[in-house]
Amino acid sequence: MSTLQTVVFADIFDSVSLYETLGNERATAAITRLTQWLAETLQAHGGRVVKTLGDGVLGLFGDASGAVITMAHLLRQHLLRQDCLPLPLQLDIRVGIASGEVLDVDGDCYGDAVNVAARLCELAGPGEIWTTETTVMLAGNLAEVQYRNLGPMDLRGKANRLVLHQIEWRENEAPELLTTQAALVSNFAPVDAIRGQIQLSGHGIDMSFASSDAPVHMGRADHAQLCINDPRVSRLHARIDWRNSGFLLTDLSTFGTWVQFDGSASAVRLRRDACILHGNGKIALGMSFSGPSAPVLSFRVAGPSVHRS
Numbered sequence: 001m002s003t004l005q006t007v008v009f010a011d012i013f014d015s016v017s018l019y020e021t022l023g024n025e026r027a028t029a030a031i032t033r034l035t036q037w038l039a040e041t042l043q044a045h046g047g048r049v050v051k052t053l054g055d056g057v058l059g060l061f062g063d064a065s066g067a068v069i070t071m072a073h074l075l076r077q078h079l080l081r082q083d084c085l086p087l088p089l090q091l092d093i094r095v096g097i098a099s100g101e102v103l104d105v106d107g108d109c110y111g112d113a114v115n116v117a118a119r120l121c122e123l124a125g126p127g128e129i130w131t132t133e134t135t136v137m138l139a140g141n142l143a144e145v146q147y148r149n150l151g152p153m154d155l156r157g158k159a160n161r162l163v164l165h166q167i168e169w170r171e172n173e174a175p176e177l178l179t180t181q182a183a184l185v186s187n188f189a190p191v192d193a194i195r196g197q198i199q200l201s202g203h204g205i206d207m208s209f210a211s212s213d214a215p216v217h218m219g220r221a222d223h224a225q226l227c228i229n230d231p232r233v234s235r236l237h238a239r240i241d242w243r244n245s246g247f248l249l250t251d252l253s254t255f256g257t258w259v260q261f262d263g264s265a266s267a268v269r270l271r272r273d274a275c276i277l278h279g280n281g282k283i284a285l286g287m288s289f290s291g292p293s294a295p296v297l298s299f300r301v302a303g304p305s306v307h308r309s
Helices: 016-022 024-044 064-082 112-123 133-139
Strands: 002-012 048-052 056-061 093-105 108-110 129-132 146-153 162-168 197-202 205-210 216-219 238-243 246-251 257-261 268-270 274-277 280-285 296-302
Touching: 002 024, 002 064, 002 112, 016 024, 024 048, 024 056, 024 064, 048 108, 056 064, 064 093, 064 129, 064 133, 064 162, 093 112, 093 133, 112 129, 129 133, 133 162, 246 257, 246 268, 268 274
Parallel strands: 093 129
Antiparallel strands: 002 056, 002 093, 048 056, 093 108, 129 162, 146 162, 197 205, 197 296, 216 238, 238 246, 246 274, 257 268, 257 280, 280 296
C-alpha cells in the first residue's frame, strides 16, 4: 500500500575525489563516520532511515515540514562540525527532497518521489537542498528556512518539467533573492519573462540560452545542458541562474572556475562562489587561463543584464 511521504536523499558531494586525496583507508573512515552521523541525525528528528548508500542516506518523513526543518538543521550542525576538522576532512553535503506516494516493500521504498529526490540530490551543489514545488506547498511557511525559486527544469526520466526550489538554511541569506510559500509561482505560469540572453561558445559548444531557460548546468555529466568532456571539468562543474535581471554563475566544482571580462587584465577565481556575468568575457573550468589548453568558454550577455551597477 502506498502512502504520502516526503523522501530525503542526502549524500557527500564529490566523495570520489576524497580517495585520491586521503587514500582508501582514511577516505573510507571519513565517509563512513559522516554517513552514520547523517543517518543518526535524520532518525533523531523523526525520520525513518530506509538505507545507507555508501556515501549517503535515503530517508522518509511523514510530513514535508519535518523533512525540510530536519535537513536545514542537519546542514547547520554540519557547518559547525566542519570547523573542528582539518581541511582535507571538511566534506560537503547535498540534499534532494520530494513528496508523493511511496510504496513500502520489505523495508525498501519505491515511487516517483523516490526517483525525483535522487535526481535533485545529484543536481544540488555543495551545501544545497533542492526540492519540488509540491514539497514547498506541503511544508508551508517555516521560520527556519526560506525558498529560492529555481524555475521549471527538465529531470532525467520525467516527461514534463518540474518547478524546483532551493531551500535556504543559512541565516545570513540575502532576502531579495528569496521567496515565501505564499508567493510561489504555479506550475502553469511562466516563472520569468525572457529579459536576457547569454551565448556560450568554445570547446565544441555554440549555444544560446534565454533567462527563462535557467538554471543551466555545465560539466561532464550527460544531463548537463553544456556537456564538456574534459577530465579537468567536474561532473556538475558550474551553474548559471537568472537572478535580479542578471545571469549568475555559481562554481560547484572541485578545482574551481575562473572568469575574465573583456577589458580586464585579471581573472576572478570562483571557489564554491558566484559572480554576475555581464558584457563579454571568458570562463575557464578546472584550471586558470594560464594553464595549457584550459577548457575555456566565451560568453556574451545580451538584454537588460548587460549593464549592472
